[in-house]
Amino acid sequence: MTQTQNSNRTVRWGIIGAAQIARKNWKAIRMSGNSVVAAVASRDVTRAEAFIHDCSIEVPPVVVGEDGTATLMRPEALGDYQELLDRDDIDAVYIALPTTVRKQWVIAAAKAGKHVLCEKPIAVHADDATEMIAACDEAGVTFMDGVMFDHSARLPAMKHSLADTQQFGKLRRIQSHFSFCADDSFESGNIRANADLEPHGCLGDLGWYCIRLSLWAADDRMPVAVSGRSISQYDGGSVPSEFQAELKFDDDLTAGFFCSFRCVNQQTATFSGDLGYITLDDFVLPFVDAEAKWQCHTHDLQIDNCRWNFGRHTQAQSVWEHAAGEPDSQEVQMIRSFSECVLNGSPDRRASEIAMKTQRVLDALRRSDVEDGKWTSVS
Structure with a gap:
């Protein structure tokens, strides 16, 4: 099917799945300046209606005309995903469904000529991800996963810090940690602990970001081998609830990460060079x-006989960027840049390539886990 024709400069979005994260992207679409939510679909139309009602109270949906006039526009609630894809007033879809059903609806969206922003992890296996991205390529539509920090102004600025050969030196180690402490009802009531819906558990939900950050720091190069182990599991031992991983690259660069549903909320990363x-x-x-x-840190240890001084030398860096819900925040930048690809008719190939690389690393880590952490090549 050919792409939906849109003669104006506003991308009309359909949201498939009323997940909590979709509420954040509802606001991001509103703040982007080039997008509007046209419809929301859930398995239960009443849930879609409730989603629209709740989001509209906080962030009323509007469409801005060429003369700058803003007009309230209430999206339509639907109880069928395919019905949303069949609409002529939808250019792009945000798919916030569980991992095990994403493949079906990404491929259906591509066949309907819709551009696809997909939650992560994008698939159960890399083979599925390959089919999904191939369907989007064949249809000439953009495929992107919903990693918001990819679109932050902080990362390009940090690359300058990493490239500072005088203060930082050569990158030798990447270490990251992403965790939150789930409550007692999480294992029995949350889909992220359910093998039938989210088989990758904390590795897919949290580790995806750690993998992505490691690939970013390595300039999108793939590791040559990985080692991963589940520390604890849900759902009879099949869903990781804590996971640790190691990645080896081809130039002595290494990366490691820990992700967990059992530790306090922590989202930290360290990039170690040979100078700072x-x-x-x-x-x-x-x-x-x-x-x-x-x-940026360049601490130094000075030793002279009995005098041992470990000197602190830390320089704070920053970019002006709001954390969330503002035109310059990372999730709004994600929607805006995605929509520019749609409006310009130029799919973002890097977006699908880095999503595929992240999936391949995740797959290799799951294979390693099955073999008790054996070093495994990334295929």
Whole structure:
């Protein structure tokens, strides 16, 4: 099916799945300046109606005309995903469904000529992801996963810090940690602990970001081998609830991460060079602020006979960027840049390539886990 024709400069979005994260993207679409929510679909139309009602109270949906006039526009609630895809007033879809059903609806969206923003992890296996992306390529539509920090102004600025050969030196180690402490009802009541819906557990929900950050720091190069182990599991031992991983790259660069549903909320990363190191305290969800920050460290140890001084030398860096819900925040930048691809008719190939690389690393880590952490090549 050919792509939906849109003669104006506003991308008309359909949201498939009324997940909590979709509420954040509802606001991001509203704040983007080039997008509007046209419809929301859930398995139960009453749930779609409730989603629209609740989001509209906080963030009323509007469409802005060429003369700058804003008009209230209430999206339509639907109880069928295919019905949304068949609509002529939808250009792009945000798919917030469980991992095990994403393949079906990504491929259906591509066949309907809709551009696809997909929650992560994008698939159960890399083979499924390959089919999904191939369907989007064949249809000439953009495929992107919903990693918001990819679109932050902080990452390009941090690359300058990593490239500082005088203060940082050569990158040798990447270490990240992403966790939150789930409550007692999580294992029995949350889909992220259910093998039939989210088989990758914390590795797919949290580790996806750690993998992505490691690939970013390595300039999108793939590791040559990985080792991963589940520390604890849900659903009879099949769903990781805590996971640790190691990645080896081809130039002695290594990366490691830990992700968990059992530890306090932590989103930290360290990039170690041979001269200095960089720390980041909030790499997934920035702390509430109007700046996104990181720290560069070049501490030195001075030893002279009985005198031992470990000198602190830390320089704070930042970019002006709101944490969330503002035109410059990372989730709004994600929607805006995605929509620009739609409006310009130029699919973002890097977006699908990096999503596929992330999936391949995740797959290799699951294979390693089955073999008790054996070093495994990334195919």
